Amino acid sequence: MAADNNHIETSQRFAPPATRRDFLGLAATWSAIVAFVMAMLGALRLPMPSVFPESNSRVKLGRPDRFALGSATYFSKLRLWLFRDEAGFKAISSVCTHLGCVAERGVDGQYLCPCHGSKFDEIGAVKGGPAPKGLVWVDLSLSPEGWIVADTLSDVDPKTVLQA
Amino acid sequence: MSNVGGEHQTSHKPLRERSIGDEGALGEFGSNLISTPVALRDSIVRHGKPTSDRAKSQTIFSNFFLHILPVRTHLHAIKATTTLGLGVATFVLFIILCVTGVLLMVYYKPSVDQAYASMLDIMHVVPTGRLIRNVHRWSAHAMVACVMLHMARAFYTAAYKRPRAFNWVIGMGLFVLTLGLSFTGYLLPWDQLAFWAVTIGANIAQSPQELTDALGMTQYFDIGLWQKEVLLGAHQVGQEALIRFYVLHIMVLPVVTAILIGVHFWRIRKDGGLARPSHADASSQEMPALASEPAPLKSYGLMAMMKDKTPAVNREMRHTITTWPNVMYVIGAASMVTVLAMLLLGYFFDAPLTEMANPNVPENPAKAPWYFLGLQELVSYSAFMGGVAIPAIVVLGLALVPYLDREKEDVGLWFSGARGRRVTFVSGLFAAATVIGMLWFTVSFGWLRNWETTAHVPQIVITLFNPGTVLVALFAMWSVATVRFMNSTRMGAIALFTCFVVGFVILTYFATVHRGPNWDFYWSQSDWPVH
Numbered sequence: 001m002a003a004d005n006n007h008i009e010t011s012q013r014f015a016p017p018a019t020r021r022d023f024l025g026l027a028a029t030w031s032a033i034v035a036f037v038m039a040m041l042g043a044l045r046l047p048m049p050s051v052f053p054e055s056n057s058r059v060k061l062g063r064p065d066r067f068a069l070g071s072a073t074y075f076s077k078l079r080l081w082l083f084r085d086e087a088g089f090k091a092i093s094s095v096c097t098h099l100g101c102v103a104e105r106g107v108d109g110q111y112l113c114p115c116h117g118s119k120f121d122e123i124g125a126v127k128g129g130p131a132p133k134g135l136v137w138v139d140l141s142l143s144p145e146g147w148i149v150a151d152t153l154s155d156v157d158p159k160t161v162l163q164a
Numbered sequence: 165m166s167n168v169g170g171e172h173q174t175s176h177k178p179l180r181e182r183s184i185g186d187e188g189a190l191g192e193f194g195s196n197l198i199s200t201p202v203a204l205r206d207s208i209v210r211h212g213k214p215t216s217d218r219a220k221s222q223t224i225f226s227n228f229f230l231h232i233l234p235v236r237t238h239l240h241a242i243k244a245t246t247t248l249g250l251g252v253a254t255f256v257l258f259i260i261l262c263v264t265g266v267l268l269m270v271y272y273k274p275s276v277d278q279a280y281a282s283m284l285d286i287m288h289v290v291p292t293g294r295l296i297r298n299v300h301r302w303s304a305h306a307m308v309a310c311v312m313l314h315m316a317r318a319f320y321t322a323a324y325k326r327p328r329a330f331n332w333v334i335g336m337g338l339f340v341l342t343l344g345l346s347f348t349g350y351l352l353p354w355d356q357l358a359f360w361a362v363t364i365g366a367n368i369a370q371s372p373q374e375l376t377d378a379l380g381m382t383q384y385f386d387i388g389l390w391q392k393e394v395l396l397g398a399h400q401v402g403q404e405a406l407i408r409f410y411v412l413h414i415m416v417l418p419v420v421t422a423i424l425i426g427v428h429f430w431r432i433r434k435d436g437g438l439a440r441p442s443h444a445d446a447s448s449q450e451m452p453a454l455a456s457e458p459a460p461l462k463s464y465g466l467m468a469m470m471k472d473k474t475p476a477v478n479r480e481m482r483h484t485i486t487t488w489p490n491v492m493y494v495i496g497a498a499s500m501v502t503v504l505a506m507l508l509l510g511y512f513f514d515a516p517l518t519e520m521a522n523p524n525v526p527e528n529p530a531k532a533p534w535y536f537l538g539l540q541e542l543v544s545y546s547a548f549m550g551g552v553a554i555p556a557i558v559v560l561g562l563a564l565v566p567y568l569d570r571e572k573e574d575v576g577l578w579f580s581g582a583r584g585r586r587v588t589f590v591s592g593l594f595a596a597a598t599v600i601g602m603l604w605f606t607v608s609f610g611w612l613r614n615w616e617t618t619a620h621v622p623q624i625v626i627t628l629f630n631p632g633t634v635l636v637a638l639f640a641m642w643s644v645a646t647v648r649f650m651n652s653t654r655m656g657a658i659a660l661f662t663c664f665v666v667g668f669v670i671l672t673y674f675a676t677v678h679r680g681p682n683w684d685f686y687w688s689q690s691d692w693p694v695h
Contacts, residue, residue, distance in 0.1 A: 047408070048390075053398045076524045098547055100367035100400075101360065101526040114528035115364065116544040117683040128613045130544055132374045132623045153399070 057153035064089070064148055064164040074105070078152055080138060081105060088161035091138040091150050092124045098131040111135060123158060134158060220486040232429050233491065236484040240440040240576065242494045246321075247438065249498035250314035255425065256502040257307040261345075262418065264300040268293075272352065274410040276403045279354035280520040287517060294514065295507075301515035303506050304346050308535045311342045319565070319661050320588070322575045322654065323439035329566035331431040334424055336563040341421045343535065348413035350533060351406060359521035360530035362409070363401050366392050368543065368551030375548055378624035400523065439575040445483055528681045538671035544683050545611065545630035554632055558664060565661070569653040584658050587646060591659040595666035598638050602631045603674055607685045639663040 059078060067073060067084045074081055074094075079102055081092045094111065096103045101115035109122040119128040124135030139151040140162040148164065196203070211222040221235035240246055271290050273282045286293035315335060318324060324332035351362040373388035382388075397404030432438065485491075518527070532540050542550030579585040612618040612626055642663060647656030680686040681693060 047394055047397070049393065049397050049404070052393075053402060053404060054400065079524065098367070099364045099371075099543065099551075101363065101530060102524065112682060114526050114682050115360070115530045116540075126613070128610075130546055130626075132371075132377065132547065132627070 054153065058149050058151045060143065061091075061148045061150050063146060064142075067148075072105075072109075078150065080150060080152065082148075082150075088163040089140055089148060090159075090161045091140050093136040093138055093152075093155075095136070096131060097126075097133045097135065098129070103135070125158070214488050217486055220488040223488040230488075232433065233487050234433060234437065235487055237487045237491045238437060238440055238444065239483050239485060240444040241438040242485075242491055245578070246440075246576070248313070248317055249494070249501075250310055250317055252495050252498040253502045254307060254310040254314055256499045257303045257310060257506070258421065258425065260303045260503065260506055261300060261307065264296050264303070265414065265418075267296050268300060269414060274352065274406055276354065276406055279352065279406065283353045283355070283517060287514075295510050298510035298513065298515045299506050302509040302513070304349060305533070305535075306502075306506065306509075308342055308346055311339050312535075315339060315562075316661075316665060320579050320584075320658070321439060321577060322573065322580055324566040325439075325573075325575050326566070326570065327435045328431075328439060328575075331428060331435060332566050333563050334428050334431065336559060338421065338424050338428060340559060341417055341424065345413065345417045345421065346533060346535070348409045348417065351401070351409045352413065353517055354406065354521050355518040356521055356527050357516065357518045357530075359401055359523065360527045361532045361536075362405065363526075364530060364532065364540075364543075366396050366401060366405070368547055369395050371547035371551055373548075374546065374623065374627050378622065378627065402523075441574045441576040443574075444576070529679060529683060531675070531679075534672060534676060537675035538668050541671045541675040541679070542632035545606075545632045546627045548627055549630060550632050554636055557636065561660070562664075565657050569657040571652060571654045573654060579658065580654055583650070584655065587650065587655045587658050588662050591642065591646070591662035592666050594642055595639065595663040596670060598635060599667050599670045602635055603670075606631045635667060639667065 061073075061075065061082055064084075067082065067089070069084055069086070072081060072083050079094045081094060083090050083092070094103050094105065095101075096113040096115065096118050098113060098116055098118045101113050103111040103113040103118065103120065105111050110127070111120040111124065113119075113129065113131070117129045118126070118131035120131070120135050121127050124137065126132075126134050136155040137158050137160060139154040139156045141149050141151070142162070142164055143149050146164075148162070210226060212219050214220040214223045224230045224233050224235045268286065271282055271286050271293065273279060283297075286297050288294070318332065318335065347362075347365060351358045370388040370392040372391070373382055373386065376382040376385060376388065393399070395405070395408065396402075397408055531537060539550055539555060542554055544550070573580060579588050609615075611630060612621050639660060643656045643660035646659035647653055650656070677689075678685055678687065680689065680691070686692055
């Protein structure tokens with residue numbers, strides 16, 4: 001065996017398993033593959049937006065005195081219910097957490113989604129249907145001039161109220 | 165070869181010296197001018213009329229558009245029951261969609277403010293606009309149907325078996341692309357139907373949150389939100405989403421689909437033509453004698469690449485006919501039937517166009533196109549399972565069929581014979597019973613959230629255990645049991661595929677007919693409450 005190996009290694013016709021040439025060839029191939037993949041990943045970064053059309057998500061809802069005690073006001077463009085009771089203000093989004101349809105608030109204060117029949121109670125907790133979580137409570141704050149401002153992209157823990 | 169003796173070919177005039185005023189050149193110019201049409205034709209079609217077998221072969225072989233076809237085709241391939249013409253019909257529908265789609269692009273404006281108005285223009289003002297749009301819409305529906313039927317044909321005739329295994333996988337890719345083309349096209353009219361169907365679709369893309377929320381990892385790894393943002397370029401369906409869907413619909417997906425169609429066709433040739441049973445070659449029927457001189461013009465030495473033992477002298481030719489004109493007649497007939505059906509549909513039935521999209525008021529019920537309605541029923545149990553996990557399992561499971569069932573058996577036989585027909589029938593009964601049973605149970609008694617003791621189970625339980633996942637589990641168990649008791653992976657595959665087909669059909673029917681406002685159950689649309 002040893003003699004055979006010697007013979008192969010010294011022979012001009014049979015190269016040893018890896019040569020400098022092989023190494024360079026493999027290195028070049030893999031460099032090209034890595035470069036191509038990185039270029040593709042770089043190109044695919046483009047469709048991932050860094051600014052969203054709704055980025056300015058803070059909206060003035062009105063002065064606190066506009067809303068009577070015990071009132072429920074619907075902002076249809078914001079898909080948002082604003083409630084005022086003794087504790088203060090609270091805002092619940094009517095966008096269903098299942099697949100994004102707009103849930104309708106019935107006279108009993110419960111929400112019903114027309115798309116797949118999800119049901120939510122008065123505070124937005126899931127009562128039935130496929131919705132995975134309760135309706136979103138939207139962050140409320142007071143602007144320096146004393147307006148109620150809703151941040152439609154940031155949610156707060158349910159039962160958080162704004163005193164004003 | 166022709167210049168063996170060094171003599172000149174008489175057909176080419178030797179270049180001769182000319183002097184000024186030589187009338188010969190002018191005369192030649194005149195006769196060249198007169199014979200230009202014939203010379204032009206002969207330069208395009210470089211062989212004579214397809215009267216001999218050799219010329220017929222050349223007609224196929226030397227034509228760019230036809231050379232994907234073999235010059236001779238097995239008789240089995242053109243029997244109506246072999247393919248039912250479904251592959252050709254699907255391809256023709258794709259061509260119709262490309263042509264009518266480009267025509268519609270002339271007037272369509274992918275802008276939130278103008279899209280709906282341009283649809284109205286196309287329907288009411290543009291000459292032939294209504295017909296072209298109708299044909300485009302019905303062809304899209306028909307293409308989805310034909311792709312599914314074509315897949316069923318390939319499956320039941322075992323045409324996915326080696327060496328055609330990978331072509332089946334490419335076919336699955338084309339199936340997904342066809343659905344993607346339909347879905348992206350669905351948004352473009354910018355009507356209520358479009359807006360809410362795509363809102364639902366985009367939120368299905370976001371639904372992996374259902375799982376990541378349950379695992380408490382959404383804040384580190386929110387793939388659901390990421391998918392929705394890439395798809396819509398926003399958090400709601402709007403201008404960004406419209407332009408993205410437009411680019412996908414008219415450019416990205418059609419190009420990828422066209423390339424894959426090319427690969428799909430190419431591999432049919434490379435895999436030895438359409439799947440045919442062994443008896444198709446062994447029949448004792450006398451075949452018409454060949455009136456041909458089968459010697460090829462060139463020999464490429466392909467014999468060196470043959471895998472089999474010896475080339476079959478004078479046997480390969482039996483049971484075959486020239487592709488020109490026999491197969492061309494079959495392809496032509498299937499194409500004409502397809503085009504005619506689409507024209508009739510487009511002429512007599514208008515594609516739906518509801519009122520303009522209103523992001524504040526959802527359609528009630530908001531129904532997806534028919535081929536997604538079965539999924540929408542599953543989505544009404546759990547968004548993630550019905551919209552992402554189960555479709556992924558089905559597509560992946562179907563793509564893997566050729567690798568999980570590698571039994572060597574005859575291909576090209578419907579249902580693989582009597583045993584397979586029995587398995588198909590029994591599996592169909594089983595699937596129908598389970599699906600109808602589950603639907604009846606869910607409609608009558610509800611599910612976990614409707615029952616006192618389980619009303620507050622965590623979401624992960626509902627995600628993993630709902631009527632949809634129960635059905636999938638039952639189908640999987642049924643097919644494993646079939647593998648076990650029939651002792652055959654092919655029979656297990658037939659059982660699973662049949663369950664999938666029957667489940668799809670029943671769920672689609674149920675969601676189309678029996679689901680009304682608030683996704684409640686109604687026997688018919690006339691029972692729907694009036695607002």
